[in-house]
Amino acid sequence: MNLVKLSWRNLTSKPLAMLLSLLLFALGVGLISLLFLLNHQLEEKFQKNLAGIDLVIGAKGSPLQLILNSMYHVDAPTGNITIGEAKAFLRDGHPLIKMAVPISVGDSYKSFRIVGTNHKITELYGAKVAEGQLWKEDFEVTIGASLADELGLSVGSEFFSSHGFVSDGINEHTDTEPFKVVGVLSPSGSVVDQLILTNTQSIWKVHSGHDGHEEEPADSSKIAKADPSDLLSYPDEEITSVLLQFSKRNMQTLNLGRNINENTDMMAAMPAYEINRLYSMMGAGERLLRLVAGVIVFVSGLSIFIALFDSLRDRRYELALMRVMGATKIKLFILIILEGLILAILGYIIGILLSHIGMSVLAGYMESSYRYSFSGSIFLKEELYLLAGAIGIGLLAALIPAIQASRTDISDTLTDS
Amino acid sequence: MLATKNLKYTYNDDVALSFPDIECQKGERWLLLGQSGSGKTTLLHLLGGLRTAKDGDVIVNGTSLKSLTQEALDQFRGQHIGIIFQKAHFIKALTVEENLALAQSLADKPIDRNRIKALLDRLNVSHKLKSKPDQLSIGEQQRVAIARALVNKPAVILADEPTSALDDVNCDEVVQLLEQQAAEENATLLIVTHDGRLKEKFEHQIILNPQV
Known part of the structure; x- marks a missing residue:
């Protein structure tokens, strides 16, 4: 006792x-x-998904919303910008920019977002291909690891996307080609795990059928295109935003954001700043x-x-x-x-x-x-x-x-x- | 054995009590009689080391209680002195068996379940081994209290008014039990009481006169 x-x-x-x-x-x-x-x-x-992104350029609206939508893929987009407006940043050789990644969102599959972008996004988040390869042709997708687990998708799977971010089956884009999985990424612990990645053109194609103007080559810009895989050949087409990584940070890069906000119809938002604002809220x-x-x-x-x-x-x-x-x-x-x-x-x-x-x-x-x-x-x-x-x-x-x-x-x- | 020398106690500096010298040999059975106010409970507490005398000393089994530190006194009391109170009290959260086991472990002795069982058997309450104290009748509680006082084989057993709340039949029984059990362990028994019924039963008696 x-x-x-x-x-x-x-x-x-x-x-x-x-x-x-x-x-x-x-x-x-x-x-x-x-x-x-x-x-x-x-x-x-939040820290992991900052991924060294210095500036996000998108349509005017709430800077925090732009960051949440383009980087964290949680909120709705602020709107769209045209390739023409953003071409200065998308083009290679800008002295301040190390990397520019275009982002087009708006569609999803079973509430996983489909993102039209380029291959640099995998560099940004340090994602590696686990199986298959990165997308090459239109309607080819490479999917994040969580998706492969949760939806049971693998290389060779096909699906139709839905308009918006909710999976309700009503807004399914069945009038176009289905997306085809060509690769699966290994888990990176970042937001990429949850995304379906494809090229920007695929997103346009899904929607061009929708909006009524089916593949109309009458558009002057499209006649002028030299390389169909180059986004800059489509100045009137729209994307949601551009993620920028600077080659170095200095007064010029700081002014770049301010210049965009003051002199263009676009908005530039600094992720680190906005996320700190979010924390304090x-x-x-x-x-x-x-x-x-x-x-x-x-x-x-x-x-x-x-x-x-x-x-x-x-x-x-x-x-x-x-x-x-x-x-x-x-x-x-x-x-x-x-x-x-x-x-x-x-x-x-x-x-x-x-x-x-x-x-x-x-x-x-x-x-x-x-x-x-x-x-x-x-x-x-x-x-x-x-x-x-x-x-x-x-x-x-x-x-x-x-x-x-x-x-x-x-x-x-x-x-x- | 149990002895006192020139024992004095003072309450609040104005009530001074002094007690006759006592000398009880091993195995003897004594009665300490006195009216209310004669200081008999005070004396019992002094004998049990529950209070410290202002003057004089108490010798239990050859050890002077005065010479012990507070902690050593607690230890000594647990090992050598068994005390039975007028009303039996227990640790309510524990069973009868656990109450006795606690008495063993608080006295720093190993828990001896056979000893506990045998004691309760002798006192006719072993069927209550696993019961909580409040499930026992008053008579059973008194027996368990006796068992607890005996569990560490003390040299001295002190009982404070063990019979005052009992009728004649139960009174006889408890006194008999106490004498029997004390004899069984060869312990010195001292019963403190004002109960006249016990007078004829004891050869050795100390009478305390009212001092206040």
């Missing part, structure tokens, strides 16, 4: 009081841990949640304190009796401290379980609505700090009751009864 066992028996002899203290504590810990998990994974996704909500979690933890600490303090009054005689049986003051002190610690550690374990189960549930939900993969089975070092904090609170809550218990005067207590 050691002290740990005795503490445990004392606690479980009052199951309801114990449950209340445990639940409160677990809620507080769980909420804080969930915030850690969410924050960590969101930041990781989310930060307010996160701070509030942290505050709520902190208050819950404080109240749960208080509830442990009250539960222990209250039980001391009922157990005065028991404590004196233990002294009679040979228990030293230190033993009584440790007994009560152990009760606080057991509650805190159990509460912590339940809280961590709750947060990870919660994160798994949330991950499933976020995956289906944003196509981003999150996980409930990641453990962070912050959770160890949280354990230290939980133990600290357990100790603190039990300290005064424990001192009180160790000071029990045997003789007075026994005479009183």
Whole structure:
């Protein structure tokens, strides 16, 4: 019959009081841990997908929306820009630009986005071909790893795209050629895992049939084209945006964005800046949640304190009796401290379980609505700090009751009864 | 054995109690009689090391309680002195068996389940081994309390008014049990009481006169 066992028996002899203290504590810990998990994974996704992109050029609108849509593939596009407008940036040899990647979005397959772009996008995100090859001809696609897993697509599969980003089957483009999978990328942990990549022309072709002007060669620009694979031969066609990587960052590159915003009908947005803005917007909500979690933890600490303090009054005689049986003051002190610690550690374990189960549930939900993969089975070092904090609170809550218990005067207590 | 010398105790600096010297030999059975206010519970607590005397000393089994530090005294009490109170109290969260096991482990002795079982058998309550204390009748509680006082084979057994709440039949039984069990362990038994019914039953008696 050691002290740990005795503490445990004392606690479980009052199951309801114990449950209340445990639940409160677990809620507080769980909420804080969930915030850690969410924050960590969101930041990781955002950082990874920044992919060294310095500037995004698209149609005027909300810069944050442009970034979210073109880089993170979550929001709707701000509109379109024409190749003619963007040609200065798409053309090779711009002194400031190391890499330019055109992006055309608007279609999807089973809510996975189809992106019209060029091969440089795989360089940008460090994606490698796992199977097959990158797209060459129109209507050939190379798909991200998650897609291959989730939709069971592989090299040789064919499908029709849908207009928009929701898979409802109504807006399916069945009047054109189907897309054909020619390659699968290996997982890179970035947004590319969730995308269907093809060339820009395929996107145009899907839509030209739609809009009524079927493959009309009357267009002067198309007569003039030298190389049909060169986007610059289609100055009137539209794309959603261009992702730019500068060869170096200096005053000129900083001014480039401002120039675009002031002197053209296009908008330039800096991802790093916009994402920081997004963090600070989310930060307010996160701070509030942290505050709520902190208050819950404080109240749960208080509830442990009250539960222990209250039980001391009922157990005065028991404590004196233990002294009679040979228990030293230190033993009584440790007994009560152990009760606080057991509650805190159990509460912590339940809280961590709750947060990870919660994160798994949330991950499933976020995956289906944003196509981003999150996980409930990641453990962070912050959770160890949280354990230290939980133990600290357990100790603190039990300290005064424990001192009180160790000071029990045997003789007075026994005479009183 | 149990002895006191010039024992004095002072409450709040104005109520001074002094006690006659006691000398009880090993295996003897003593009765300490006194009216309310004679300080008999105080004396019992002094003998059990639950209070510290202002003056004089208590010798239990050859050890001077005064010479012990607080921690050593706790330890000593657990190992050598068994105390039975007027009303039996237990750790409510534990079973009868666990209460006795706790008495063993708090006295730093190994848990001996055979000893516990045998004691409860002797006291006719072994069928309550796995029961919680509040599931026991008053009589059963008193027996278990006796078992707990005996579990570490103490040299001295102190009983504080063990019979005052009992009717004549139960009173006789408890006294008999105490005498029997003390004899069985060859322990010194001292019963503190104001219960006149016990007077004729004990050869050795100490009478405390009211001091306040």
